[in-house]
Amino acid sequence: MAILVTGGARSGKSAFAEQYAKRTGANGIYIATCQSYDEEMNERIGKHRRDRVDSGFAWETVEEPYQAADRLARLERQFTVNAENGLKPPAVLLDCLTLWLTNWMLRIDQQSLGDSRLEAETLKLLAAIQAFPYTLLVVTNEVGDGIVPSYPLGRQFRDEAGRLNQRVAAICGRVFLVTAGIPVELKSRAFRWDQL
Structure with missing residues (x-):
């Protein structure tokens, strides 16, 4: 089952997702989508890696800035074989x-890959998330609560992120909003039109 964890910057969403994973798996696979473009980002990535090692939980970190859907499909096949041999999936x-x-938008913009490429990659990722039968936590950011970006790519990113979050939330069994380190499960509290 897929679980979406969303929130603002430094809200505690990744820490919550890591704790959730620790309580549901004997070990974990961390699919990291961040790419480093400068020294400060290198330091952040290094700190996150050290924190995972120091957590006492067996994380395997996989860097996957673009092909998360393919990685999920490979993991699903691997976990299914392992389950047939009595091994609990991470x-x-x-x-x-x-x-x-961000990675895809910058790649499409820089390489002029065409407007349909982002939708194709998004559909591929949505299908992989929906098909994944094991515990999958997906972390995202709420970026639309602030000011309107002053440049076109920023506005496009804000809009695409909002649409992507909605689409992923629709296919996840649970959705958590984390604010100030406090997680709240949203789907069980969501308004339904049949309640009118």
Whole structure:
């Protein structure tokens, strides 16, 4: 079952997702979508890696800035074979959707890959998330609560991130919003039109 964890920057969403994974798996696979473009980002990535090692939980980190859907499909096949041999599958944490989206938007913009490429990659990822039968935590950011970006790519990113979050939330069994380190499960509290 897929679980979406969303929130603002430094809200505690990744820490919550990591704790959730620790409680559902004997070990975990961390699919990291971040790419490093400067020294400060190198330091952040290094700190996150050290924190996972120091957590006492057996994380395997996989760097996957673009092909998260393919990675999930490979993991699904691997876990199915392992399950047939009596092995419990690890929890998988995909962190994060908005960085995956950033990577693709920049690649499409820089390489002029065409307007349909982002939708094709998004559909591929949505299908992989929906098909994944094991514990999958997907972390994303809420980026639309602030000011309207002053440049076109920023506005496009904000819109695409909002649409992507909605689409992923629709296919996840549970959706958590984390604010100030406090997780709230949203789907069980969501308004339904039949309640009118």
